[in-house]
Amino acid sequence: MTGSPRESAARWLRDFPARSALKFTNMRHVRLWLGQRHARALHRHRDALPGLAQGDAAIVEALDTNGICVTSLDRLALPGADALLAQAGALAEAFVEEARALARGGRDFIIVPPADIARHPDIYLWGLQDRLLDIAEAYIGLPVAYDGVAINYTVADGRAISTRKWHRDWEDRRVLKVAVYLHDVDAEGGPFEQISRHDTLQSDRGGFNYDLADDAELERILGRSPEKDVVSCTGPRGTVVFCDTARFFHRGKPATARDRAALFYSFFANPPRHPFFCERTGLSRAQIAGLASDLTGRQRAAALWRRQVPPLLRLIPRHSL
Known part of the structure; x- marks a missing residue:
């Protein structure tokens, strides 16, 4: 987001604790220790992972292989899909x-006001269906946190x-996003795109670096043109994209002919590696607590994931959107 020099300075100061925490956890000895803890947690939870029906297992397999799977609300046949499309x-x-x-x-990142979503709880609650939690947990390998939903415009x-x-x-190390297109999206309508190349991955062993890049900068980072590895997700209204946005470079392709609106649901491990970079939907903790009041135990644990964050990390203010 753009702003005056004063606003930029205030934003830098506000975000300094989160960026300092990232720098600390990215130090070699710290990240190796965190990686060992994560590996042990994955091993302990392996036998408790949910079983999946064949179609949902195929989604997880595609995520493991290429970090992306494109389907549709019709094929998923999840309850509430028609109401979701209508309301959102x-x-x-x-x-x-x-x-x-x-x-x-000059606003860079535009979302429908989170308060509008809070007034339509079914949009938020749709992402907490057991099937979606099962898919997320099977892919991430641990009990999942649900970071809610935003309507990106x-x-x-x-x-x-x-x-x-x-x-x-x-x-986090793995972040599962479930995007639902609210418009028909063609090549000129801002499709979600991802580079399905495994040599772009990050890890506790190699460290975590976060760069914004245009095509030329990305070629420099990767060492060769990524053109043949780009997956461009065009499709009609109701198209669903399951994607790992932490392991793989991705973007919303700049729209040139038509606006594009899409729901983005977010899942990661509970707790995540970088809790200070979460809560990206703009929904307040009070709004989420209200939306989660009548949920099952599993759903509440996912929605109220901050309760699992170590107390010291909870003190770090959330990085700005």
Whole structure:
């Protein structure tokens, strides 16, 4: 997000604790110790992983292999899909003029106001269905945290900024995003894109580095052109993209002909490696507590994942959106 020098300085100071914590946990001896703890946790939980039906197991296999799987709400046949599209689509449609005004004003990352989602709890709760939690847990290998949902709005202005540049997400070693398109999305409508190349992966052994890159910068980082490894996810309204946005470079391709709105549901390990880079949807903790009040024990544990974060890490303010 752009701003005045004063605003930029205030943002830098606000985010300094989170960036310092990342730097500390990225020190070689610390990250190796964290990696050993993580490996032991994966081993302990292996026999408790949920069993999956054939179609859901295929999603996890595709994620393990290439970090991405494209399907649709119709094929998934999850309850509440029609209501989800209707409610979220209406919120996106009502937000069009505000989104375009924000883009003209220089806003880099545009989402439908989180308060609107909080007033439509079914949109948030859809991501807590047991099947989705099972898929996330089977892929991540541990009990999962649910970081909620945002409606991302991409204005068709062609700007390659913020999340429209190649990047990897910061929250954890593996981050499962489930995107649901609220518009028909073609090559000029801002499709989600990912580079399915395993030599781009990060780890506790090698460290975690987070760079924004355009095509030329990405070629420099990777050592060769990534063009043949790009998966561009076009599709009609209701297309669903399961993707790991931490292990693989990805972006929302700059939209040039049509705006694009999409739901993005987020899952990672409970607790995640970098809790200070989580809570990216803009929903407040009070709003989430209210939405989680009548859930099952498993759902509440996923939604209220911050309760599992070590007390010292809980003191670190969340990095700004």
